[in-house]
Amino acid sequence: MYAYDEIDRTLVNERVSEFRDQVKRRLSGELTEDEFKILRLQNGVYLQLHAYMFRVAIPYGTLATNQLRALAHVARKYDRGYGHFTTRQNIQFNWIKLAELPDALEDLAKVGIHAMQTSGNNMRNVTSDQWAGVAPGEIEDPRIWSELIRQHTTLHPEFSFLPRKFKIAITASDHDRAAIRIHDIGLRLIKNEKGETGFEVLVGGGLGRTPFIAKTIKHFVHGRDILSYIEAILRVYNQYGRRDNIYKARIKILVHELGIEKFSREVEDEWQHIRNSSLQIDDEVIEDIRSRFTYPAYEKLPHMPDELRQAAADPDFEAWRKNSVAPHKVQGYSIVTISLKPTGGPPGDATAEQMDALADLADKYSFGEIRVGHEQNLALPHVAKRDLPALWKALDKLGLATPNVNLITDIIACPGLDYCSLANARSIPIAQELTRRFANHELANLIGRLHINISGCINACGHHHVGHIGILGVEKNGEEVYQITIGGRADENAALGTLIGPGVKFDEVADVVEDIVEAYLALRERPEELFMDTVKRLGVEPFKERVYATR
Amino acid sequence: MTSPLEQKKIKIAGPSVVTANRTWDGIVVYRTAAKGWSAELSEAAIVRNSDEARALLAESIADDVGAIGPYIAPVQIGEDGKILPGNLREQIRRTGVTIGQPAQV
Numbered sequence: 001m002y003a004y005d006e007i008d009r010t011l012v013n014e015r016v017s018e019f020r021d022q023v024k025r026r027l028s029g030e031l032t033e034d035e036f037k038i039l040r041l042q043n044g045v046y047l048q049l050h051a052y053m054f055r056v057a058i059p060y061g062t063l064a065t066n067q068l069r070a071l072a073h074v075a076r077k078y079d080r081g082y083g084h085f086t087t088r089q090n091i092q093f094n095w096i097k098l099a100e101l102p103d104a105l106e107d108l109a110k111v112g113i114h115a116m117q118t119s120g121n122n123m124r125n126v127t128s129d130q131w132a133g134v135a136p137g138e139i140e141d142p143r144i145w146s147e148l149i150r151q152h153t154t155l156h157p158e159f160s161f162l163p164r165k166f167k168i169a170i171t172a173s174d175h176d177r178a179a180i181r182i183h184d185i186g187l188r189l190i191k192n193e194k195g196e197t198g199f200e201v202l203v204g205g206g207l208g209r210t211p212f213i214a215k216t217i218k219h220f221v222h223g224r225d226i227l228s229y230i231e232a233i234l235r236v237y238n239q240y241g242r243r244d245n246i247y248k249a250r251i252k253i254l255v256h257e258l259g260i261e262k263f264s265r266e267v268e269d270e271w272q273h274i275r276n277s278s279l280q281i282d283d284e285v286i287e288d289i290r291s292r293f294t295y296p297a298y299e300k301l302p303h304m305p306d307e308l309r310q311a312a313a314d315p316d317f318e319a320w321r322k323n324s325v326a327p328h329k330v331q332g333y334s335i336v337t338i339s340l341k342p343t344g345g346p347p348g349d350a351t352a353e354q355m356d357a358l359a360d361l362a363d364k365y366s367f368g369e370i371r372v373g374h375e376q377n378l379a380l381p382h383v384a385k386r387d388l389p390a391l392w393k394a395l396d397k398l399g400l401a402t403p404n405v406n407l408i409t410d411i412i413a414c415p416g417l418d419y420c421s422l423a424n425a426r427s428i429p430i431a432q433e434l435t436r437r438f439a440n441h442e443l444a445n446l447i448g449r450l451h452i453n454i455s456g457c458i459n460a461c462g463h464h465h466v467g468h469i470g471i472l473g474v475e476k477n478g479e480e481v482y483q484i485t486i487g488g489r490a491d492e493n494a495a496l497g498t499l500i501g502p503g504v505k506f507d508e509v510a511d512v513v514e515d516i517v518e519a520y521l522a523l524r525e526r527p528e529e530l531f532m533d534t535v536k537r538l539g540v541e542p543f544k545e546r547v548y549a550t551r
Numbered sequence: 552m553t554s555p556l557e558q559k560k561i562k563i564a565g566p567s568v569v570t571a572n573r574t575w576d577g578i579v580v581y582r583t584a585a586k587g588w589s590a591e592l593s594e595a596a597i598v599r600n601s602d603e604a605r606a607l608l609a610e611s612i613a614d615d616v617g618a619i620g621p622y623i624a625p626v627q628i629g630e631d632g633k634i635l636p637g638n639l640r641e642q643i644r645r646t647g648v649t650i651g652q653p654a655q656v
Contacts, residue, residue: 027575029616047620049644051577097576346650417640418648421620428650478638 003292004112012109019043020102044115054096055118060128060146061089061372065359070111072355078104085348087374089127122160123153127169129177130373134381136329139189142172163241164249181205181214181494184251197223204255207460212252213494215260228279232271296367301332311389320403338378339402343439346428347413348376365391407444409435416456423456425473425480433510450531466490470497480506487535500544519546568595569611571618579644582611
């Protein structure tokens, strides 16, 4: 966990006081909505279909139990008893009252939580691998660098009025769980031949109506230079990025239009001006941040404790363990992913009661720490293997032990037309129906790793472009119509999916997905061949034929 | 359900209302004939042509303290005179999400 210092606490508290005054002036009519809008957006407050929506940052996806309890408190006191974890390590509350928002922010500030960097045309919440600091084989904990960038960019005056929002993600593992290739800047922590820490820097990724996979702009930037290099990219973007057309304002468009070579030359020129400035990071600064991350006092535990061996006889436990439990860098411990995708439930939602209970379990079994992943699931990062059976039973009682992590029902979905003012079609009911269709665990397990992503409009908050099966809701003649893509992925081999044909109606989507899955099961060469491998081997045509032959 | 945020021209094809969200708490409201806001669709002022719609919208925008984000939304008038939402988006705004909220699932 990262421990806030006095500067952090003062900043967050001052921000609350400032916003309280702004809300007061808005409600009295002293500020118009036009004047107030940018202020509320800088504090994570959107207007949605039914009410204001309040988005709270969970930097690099790390939460302490007192913070999770504070989120539960906000859900219970100011909202309708639940929150929605998003694809960018934030949580959203959907029914908040503007008049009560300063109180909610004040309650969160007491535990070091805020809503800065969650909206507006500025730097957004820096995201990272939810397994940071515990993943085997990781170069080093990427949250140290995430925190450095978070501190540097928070309220940075030069980056508070960018052409458009700007998102950075960092990973330090070979397997990319942070989806860095679909971010404005993606950072892959690496070591050079001298053993020095640095980054492969990627730029220009993003989804929305013009999706691009990020391109490598520099193969190695030394850690001490990362702030100046990021700043150089942002300066080039700030200078040349389009402000005349919101649909062409993201850095991905600039990179595409200039070309990566010209863009990188511009960045290099800018960088040479600033790299040897105060932006160069002293080792002491990094060490100070590193020292603020505390790690558990792990015990020396056996690889295979008796409790785990005995529990293996229970097929329900084993089904959960195989999908939810991952290796930890310390022997005798595991990383446990907690599915927020129950059968028939909205993906990513958790009730206040679940959050409170999960905080208790994290205190008991995970050294008081919880993680939030971009797949809209949570994780307990330090669970002793001997405790897995007891944890599973406790999670099951809370409805948090659905054994579907990485399976077809582990669906990423945006809020869609049920909540969002930008949406054209519903997302959540599609996800709910799919979780019912594939509720049989044996079937889901037979299908294997398969990610479905659903967005209710072209803004692509559900990352449909990079779903193994992507579903995009659009509106046609007043009706919801869904376009289906296959072959996308968000990991280290990120790719955009291919449209398989004309859109289908709301009631047909689950049938189409069933057809695609049946085609895959018939076409795969062996059970170990994953859906993505079959699509790669055969292309979309066999799936297209199967879906449209009878439609 | 084209988002009304993209509503640029005022052109209506049938009976319509002006709807927005109340400033202090964000709930869905409708502009009334009495130049106020109501949470009840049944109390909404009905407009039937573009000039009426433009005038009602202008008046609504001017009431910046009462409600935010006003726009023109289609409605249907039932045989009994009851006002009904004109599309799915407005149906959802009026009656709530079409899914069970987590506590209900």
